[in-house]
Amino acid sequence: GAGVSQSPRYKVAKRGQDVALRCDPISGHVSLFWYQQALGQGPEFLTYFQNEAQLDKSGLPSDRFFAERPEGSVSTLKIQRTQQEDSAVYLCASSLEGVAQFFGPGTRLTVL
Amino acid sequence: QKEVEQNSGPLSVPEGAIASLNCTYSDRGSQSFFWYRQYSGKSPELIMSIYSNGDKEDGRFTAQLNKASQYVSLLIRDSQPSDSATYLCAVKDSNSGYALNFGKGTSLLVTP
Numbered sequence: 001g002a003g004v005s006q007s008p009r010y011k012v013a014k015r016g017q018d019v020a021l022r023c024d025p026i027s028g029h030v031s032l033f034w035y036q037q038a039l040g041q042g043p044e045f046l047t048y049f050q051n052e053a054q055l056d057k058s059g060l061p062s063d064r065f066f067a068e069r070p071e072g073s074v075s076t077l078k079i080q081r082t083q084q085e086d087s088a089v090y091l092c093a094s095s096l097e098g099v100a101q102f103f104g105p106g107t108r109l110t111v112l
Numbered sequence: 113q114k115e116v117e118q119n120s121g122p123l124s125v126p127e128g129a130i131a132s133l134n135c136t137y138s139d140r141g142s143q144s145f146f147w148y149r150q151y152s153g154k155s156p157e158l159i160m161s162i163y164s165n166g167d168k169e170d171g172r173f174t175a176q177l178n179k180a181s182q183y184v185s186l187l188i189r190d191s192q193p194s195d196s197a198t199y200l201c202a203v204k205d206s207n208s209g210y211a212l213n214f215g216k217g218t219s220l221l222v223t224p
Contacts, residue, residue, distance in 0.1 A: 041216055048210055100161050103148075
């Protein structure tokens with residue numbers, strides 16, 4: 001596709017549920033990033049993939065967060081046992097190596 | 113934590129005026145700087161990138177970079193109501209070489 005796509009756009013989960021967020025990057029972009037954006041804040045880095053390799057997961061808030069990109073294209077961010085503090089917009093971005101990052105529309109997660 | 117500081121605003125300018133948005137950063141080693149525009153409820157949209165000291169112009173937008181002062185700015189000429197949005201300053205992390213550190217954004221309101 002022409003841009004980064006993400007699904008679902010909105011997700012409401014009860015506390016304790018597991019969620020999976022999907023990102024489809026721009027075709028040909030080897031680099032893929034996940035960011036978390038809380039209300040009124042700038043995005044914060046979560047994790048980075050180069051092709052299928054997860055090279056950096058230093059921004060993941062806890063071991064309840066897990067990301068994968070098994071075939072070097074689509075990526076999934078999984079959050080286990082969701083907590084209220086996980087409520088945020090989760091943004092996926094992709095880029096050609098070393099160039100600017102382009103963001104998808106985001107998934108707004110609300111944990112009740 | 114690499115700091116990126118922006119005035120939260122709102123910055124209010126009349127239609128047709130020049131809007132000046134400022135950003136300071138702490139990561140002295142960074143070489144790449146970006147301005148993103150984010151409309152309410154939408155994802156960040158890349159509008160400018162700058163890598164060298166000085167000015168870079170693209171249409172009504174001019175980015176200015178001063179690495180010695182650790183300062184980057186965005187000028188918007190002939191501001192339009194459609195420019196009303198939050199502008200995020202992003203600095204590429206020099207340690208990782210790929211993660212972006214964002215400011216909280218400056219809210220710009222262009223009044224007709």
